[in-house]
C-alpha cells in the first residue's frame with residue numbers, strides 16, 4: 026500500500042477491461058464504484074449523497090449497491106463531515122466525503138488544515154488521514170458567489186494536503202482512484218462546468234456533450250493515473266500554457282482559433298506538482314502563460330510563476346503572463362465578464378508573442 | 381510498531397464474546413411510490429399548551445420544547461391561552477400577505493422556468509412562519525433570515541418590484557446583479573443580506589442583539605434557519621453566545637422536515653425535537669405549529685416581550701412542511717412520497733386562516749377568490765414592470781466595470797488595474 030502517492034510513469038490497469046463512453050459524472054461514479062468493490066474500507070458520505078445519489082448525481086446507485094453502512098447521507102455540517110472522516114481514517118477506513126459545493130468547504134477548514142493535513146506529521150506516522158474530499162468547484166453555471174468559487178489556492182498553501190483537479194472523464198476516474206488509494210488527505214476538485222461536456226469558454230454557443238470525445242472513452246474497470254504527473258494536452262513549440270480543469274478546454278479552443286503551435290500542459294495535480302514536465306516545456310518554448318479561474322492575488326498561478334522563473338529564467342524570451350479570475354467575489358449577472366475566457370487569453374497570448 | 385495502513389480494528393477482536401456493534405443510519409418513513417404515514421405524529425389539542433410568563437426561567441418551562449403551541453383548532457376556531465385575540469384587520473392583513481407571498485412565488489418560479497432568471501426558491505406551505513413572525517415584531521427589529529423568508533419582506537411592505545429586479549439581476553437591481561436570485565438585502569426593511577452559506581446568519585443575529593443590549597437600545601433581533609441547518613457549527617455557537625449573554629434575540633428553526641433530499645432525521649429529529657436544542661443551552665424553547673399563523677404570531681410576541689424584558693433569548697421550532705421542491709434545481713419526486721404534502725396533518729396555513737376568518741364572519745369564499753385573482757394580476761403587472769429593467773443574460777445589467785466596486789470602500793490599485801485591463805481587453809476584442 027505504501028507509495029500510493031509516489032510519482033510513477035506506470036499506469037496500472039486491469040487486463041481486458043471494457044471501455045465505455047462516459048461523461049465526467051459517470052467516470053467519477055465509476056471510480057468510486059470500482060474502489061468500493063475492491064476495498065471494503067472505502068466509505069462514501071456527504072449531504073444528499075446517499076439515497077438520492079448527490080445533487081450532481083455523482084454517487085447515484087452506490088447506496089443501493091453497497092448499503093447504508095458504506096454510503097450514507099450526513100447532517101449538514103461540513104466541519105462535522107471532515108472531522109468524522111478523520112476519525113474513520115484513524116480507525117482504518119478510507120473515507121471519500123463529498124462537500125456539496127467547494128464554496129461550502131470553509132466550515133471544514135479547521136478539520137482539513139489543522140487536523141487532516143497534519144495528523145501524520147504530529148503523530149510521526151502513528152495516525153493518518155487517508156481521505157479524499159470530492160467537491161464540485163468553479164463557475165460558469167450562473168451560480169452566483171456561493172456556487173462558483175475556485176478555492177484550490179487555499180489548500181495548496183497548507184502543508185500535508187494534496188490537491189487534484191481533473192479535466193476529462195478519463196483523467197477524472199484514474200486520478201480519483203489514485204487519490205482514494207493514496208494514504209494522504211487529498212482534495213479532489215471537480216470542475217462542474219465540464220461535468221456534462223467540455224466547455225470552450227464561448228458561453229453564448231450551445232453546450233457540447235462528451236459524446237464522441239476521445240477522453241470520454243473510459244475503461245469500466247480499475248486503472249490509476251499517478252498523482253503528480255501532468256498531461257501534455259497539446260504538444261507544441263511556440264509557447265507553454267499551464268492550466269487545469271475547465272480552463273484546459275478554454276485554452277485548447279483559444280489556441281486552435283489563433284492557429285498557434287502552443288504546448289498546453291494540463292497540470293492534473295497542483296500538489297504534488299509535476300515541475301519536471303513544466304520545466305522541460307518552458308525551456309523548449311521559451312514562453313509561458315498561466316491560466317486559472319481562481320482569483321489572482323496569492324492564487325496558484327503565483328506559485329507556478331515563481332517556480333518557472335526560478336528554473337527557466339535564462340530560457341525566457343518574454344515575461345510570464347497570468348490570466349485569472351479577478352480579485353472580486355464571483356458576480357452573478359456579470360459572470361461572463363469575470364470568467365477568464367478566450368478574449369482575455371488571446372490578449373495575453375498576443376502580449377507574450379509580440380516580440 | 382503498529383501499521384497505520386492496516387486498520388487496527390477491521391478484523392474485530394477475536395475471542396471477545398461481545399455482540400457486534402451496529403451503525404444506525406436514519407431512513408424516512410416513506411420513499412417514492414410508498415404511501416405517506418403521519419400516524420406516528422400526535423397532535424396535541426389546540427388549547428393544550430400552557431402559556432408561561434414571558435420572564436419564566438428556562439428550567440421551569442422545558443415541557444414547552446416537546447409540546448406544540450397551537451391556536452387554530454380543527455374547526456378554525458382560535459382557542460387556548462396562546463390566542464392572541466387579533467383584530468379583524470390584522471387577521472385579514474395576515475391572510476393577504478400570505479396569499480401575496482404565494483402568488484409572488486408562483487410568478488417567479490414560472491419566470492425561472494421561462495428562462496428569465498437562473499434560480500428560484502418557493503416558500504409554499506411555510507408562509508405563516510415568516511409572516512406571523514414579521515407581524516409580531518416591531519418594524520425596526522432586525523431580521524437575519526435564510527433564503528426562504530421572502531414573506532418577511534412582503535409583510536414589511538417592501539416593494540415586490542424591487543425583489544423582482546434582484547431576481548432578474550437587471551439594471552434596476554440595487555444589489556447590482558451580484559447575488560444569486562432571492563439572496564435579497566434590504567437594510568431599510570431591517571432585513572440583513574442573505575448568504576448562500578447555511579446558518580452563518582445565526583451568530584450574526586446574536587451579535588446584533590448583543591450590540592443592541594450593550595448600547596442600551598430597545599430593538600431586538602430575530603433569525604431563521606432550516607432544521608437541516610441546525611447541524612452546522614454556527615447554530616451551536618449562536619446558542620452558546622445567546623445563552624451566555626442573555627442576548628435579546630429570537631432564534632427560529634423552520635422545521636419543514638426536508639433539507640434538499642435528506643429528511644429531518646439527518647439533523648437529529650429521530651432523537652428529539654428541534655426546540656429541545658434550547659434545553660441544553662438553558663434557553664427558553666417553544667415548539668409551535670408553524671402552519672398556524674396565529675400560533676406563530678403569539679409565540680413570536682411572547683419571545684419578543686421576553687427579550688425586551690431582558691429575560692433572554694428564545695429558540696422557536698416552527699413545525700411545518702416543505703410542500704414544493706427545495707429550489708428550481710430540485711425534483712422531490714426522486715426521494716420522497718408524493719402523498720406527503722397532501723397528507724401533512726397540520727394543513728395549509730392560508731386555508732386555515734381563511735377558514736378562521738370565514739368562521740368569524742369577516743371573510744367569504746367569493747372575496748377570497750377575488751383576492752387571489754387581484755394578487756395574481758398584481759404580481760404579473762409588477763413582473764412586467766421589472767422586466768423592463770431587463771432579465772438575466774439579456775444585456776440590461778449593471779455596467780461591467782461595476783464588478784470591481786464595493787470589494788473595498790476605496791478601490792485599491794490592483795483592482796483599478798484589473799478593471800482597466802478588462803475594459804482594454806474587451807475594447808481590443810471589439811466588444
Ligand SMILES: Cc1ncc(C[n+]2csc(CCOP(=O)(O)OP(=O)(O)O)c2C)c(N)n1
Nearest residue numbers: 129528576577578606607608609638639640
Ligand atoms: C454551508 C453550506 N452547506 C451546504 C449548502 C447546500 N445547501 C443549500 S440548502 C441545503 C439544505 C438546507 O436545508 P434546511 O436547513 O432544512 O432548509 P430548507 O431548505 O428546508 O428551508 C443545503 C444542503 C449550503 N448552502 N451551505
Ligand SMILES: [Mg+2]
Nearest residue numbers: 606607638639
Ligand atoms: Mg428544511
